[in-house]
Amino acid sequence: MRVLITTRRRPRGAGHRALPDGPSGVPLVLAAPAAAALLFLVLPIVALLVRAPWTTLLARLTEPEVLAALRLSLLTSVLATLGCLVSGVPLAWMLARVAFRGRRAVQAMVRVPLLLPPVAGGVALLLALGRDGLAGSWPAAVGLSVPAPAGAVVLAQAFVALPFLVVTVEGALRACDPRVEEAATLLGGSRWTVFHRVTLPLVAPGIAAGALLCWARALGEFGATIVFAGGLSGAALTAPPSVYLGLRSDPEAAVVLSLVLLAVSVAVLTCLRDRWVNPA
Amino acid sequence: MMLDAHLVAERPPLRLDVRIRAAAGEVLALLGPGGAGKTTALRVLAGLTPPSGGHVLLDGAPLHARPAERRSVAMLLREHLLFPHLSALDNVAFGPRCHGAGRSEARRAATAWLERVGLDALRDARPRELSPVQALLVSLARSLASGPRVLLMDEPLAGLDAGTRPEARSLLRHHLSAFTGVCVLVAHDPPEAAALADRLGVIEGGVLMQEGTPAEVARHPRTGYIARLLASQAASQPGETPQGDRRRGHVRL
Numbered sequence A: 001m002r003v004l005i006t007t008r009r010r011p012r013g014a015g016h017r018a019l020p021d022g023p024s025g026v027p028l029v030l031a032a033p034a035a036a037a038l039l040f041l042v043l044p045i046v047a048l049l050v051r052a053p054w055t056t057l058l059a060r061l062t063e064p065e066v067l068a069a070l071r072l073s074l075l076t077s078v079l080a081t082l083g084c085l086v087s088g089v090p091l092a093w094m095l096a097r098v099a100f101r102g103r104r105a106v107q108a109m110v111r112v113p114l115l116l117p118p119v120a121g122g123v124a125l126l127l128a129l130g131r132d133g134l135a136g137s138w139p140a141a142v143g144l145s146v147p148a149p150a151g152a153v154v155l156a157q158a159f160v161a162l163p164f165l166v167v168t169v170e171g172a173l174r175a176c177d178p179r180v181e182e183a184a185t186l187l188g189g190s191r192w193t194v195f196h197r198v199t200l201p202l203v204a205p206g207i208a209a210g211a212l213l214c215w216a217r218a219l220g221e222f223g224a225t226i227v228f229a230g231g232l233s234g235a236a237l238t239a240p241p242s243v244y245l246g247l248r249s250d251p252e253a254a255v256v257l258s259l260v261l262l263a264v265s266v267a268v269l270t271c272l273r274d275r276w277v278n279p280a
Numbered sequence B: 001m002m003l004d005a006h007l008v009a010e011r012p013p014l015r016l017d018v019r020i021r022a023a024a025g026e027v028l029a030l031l032g033p034g035g036a037g038k039t040t041a042l043r044v045l046a047g048l049t050p051p052s053g054g055h056v057l058l059d060g061a062p063l064h065a066r067p068a069e070r071r072s073v074a075m076l077l078r079e080h081l082l083f084p085h086l087s088a089l090d091n092v093a094f095g096p097r098c099h100g101a102g103r104s105e106a107r108r109a110a111t112a113w114l115e116r117v118g119l120d121a122l123r124d125a126r127p128r129e130l131s132p133v134q135a136l137l138v139s140l141a142r143s144l145a146s147g148p149r150v151l152l153m154d155e156p157l158a159g160l161d162a163g164t165r166p167e168a169r170s171l172l173r174h175h176l177s178a179f180t181g182v183c184v185l186v187a188h189d190p191p192e193a194a195a196l197a198d199r200l201g202v203i204e205g206g207v208l209m210q211e212g213t214p215a216e217v218a219r220h221p222r223t224g225y226i227a228r229l230l231a232s233q234a235a236s237q238p239g240e241t242p243q244g245d246r247r248r249g250h251v252r253l
Helices: A002-008 A028-051 A054-061 A064-097 A103-115 A118-129 A149-175 A178-186 A191-219 A223-228 A239-249 A251-271 B038-046 B088-098 B103-116 B132-145 B165-177 B190-196 B214-219 B224-236
Strands: B002-011 B014-023 B027-031 B053-058 B073-077 B150-154 B182-187 B199-204 B207-212
Touching: A028 A251, A054 A064, A054 A251, A064 A103, A064 A149, A064 A191, A064 A239, A064 A251, A103 A149, A118 A149, A118 A223, A149 A191, A149 A223, A178 A191, A178 B073, A191 A251, A223 A239, A239 A251, B002 B038, B002 B182, B014 B027, B014 B038, B014 B182, B014 B199, B027 B038, B027 B190, B038 B053, B038 B073, B038 B150, B038 B182, B073 B132, B088 B103, B088 B132, B103 B132, B132 B165, B165 B190, B182 B190, B190 B214, B199 B214, B199 B224, B207 B214, B207 B224
Parallel strands: B014 B207, B027 B182, B027 B199, B073 B150, B150 B182
Antiparallel strands: B002 B014, B002 B053, B199 B207
């Protein structure tokens, strides 16, 4: 194959204008924008690391406001992820394994929050689950509305993070041979037995990856949270809004919190490296 | 026990319409070119593909009215599809567990089945650690441990290389001889079909073209496909003539 290609290549300059090559043989017209893109991505992270108040980092991290924001973020994002797992895995299973009418439409709807600006998501949540929302008064009654900001934070995070879980798990299910499940069925397994004794263990790595992505997204949630969970005030103040507020009053605290969020991203990426960085 | 099935299914461009009958202790092999509907026929029998008509009767009782998990129909495929996350023992114990056995009871039954196929030493092995022949035997033990009345096999030996195939074939024949239910096999290799089966059914284009013992089919091939297949077999095995021995494994096409 290689021989074929080299023998068929036209001599340089015959018909095509030769582009100048960089030192490693990569055309500069490609190498330069690639380098610019990389720099653009890396420079802000470098800036964050350079400007971080490393000497006072520990003291900063243990300040009550910072701790409270981190604690609320951790609690709400974990709860949101659990909620997404409980409802999202069955939804992914339905989408991957059950041929029902309108499946394509449901698949599209599940992906909407991926592209919808989170602020608009927050408005939509408010109209659906807020006071006088479409769903009526029950969300408030069970503590999931504006009067209970932490619950509202969980809902906002779950709304934006659920697609990450569903899409990942659905992909894992599609990659797993349905005939293994059929074999389990023929051995006498009911649908539920087959699901929890065969399907779930087989897609467990996909579920773990989806949950991690979902959690990372929930942790970073800002737009929908500030709209739906009642602005930028105390009881709903997770880490990302704190960063936003802190930039005006206490820039160092904002940098410290950003650093924590960056560390979480790097940790998640490390856990997912086999799936994202080197997809087989 | 008698299996009487009229298998009708639409899988465009194929329309399957096949009537088969097989008795307990008998192995019926479905032979035919790729895409003829053999696998679809097995899937309709098993309840994995919804039929568009027909029936599946076992001793006169309508099997087609039951979902796949309650048909007592086991299936062995070319890819043995063992559960990769379970040990050989737990793979075999899966069927008994589904039928209500407790964990230790199911494991005892599974151990007995692994002993029967000679693999009790590999009880803790994961499927990926098994050789293809061992995987076939574990898969067979798993199928039989669920107590099927009908055993379906879709080219169970096709994934094996030429070196291990004769051994696997004789092992499979040995274990099948102890099976008291109905066995339906799909093959597209005539010697394999003849070695394992008591009767052959030739399916082409979704239709049963010929049925009979391997010797009968060999003597009077009714379609061009089967005649060409026999001719190519005869060319590769000169000097062997079809014989009328009905005992399993002694018939050569």
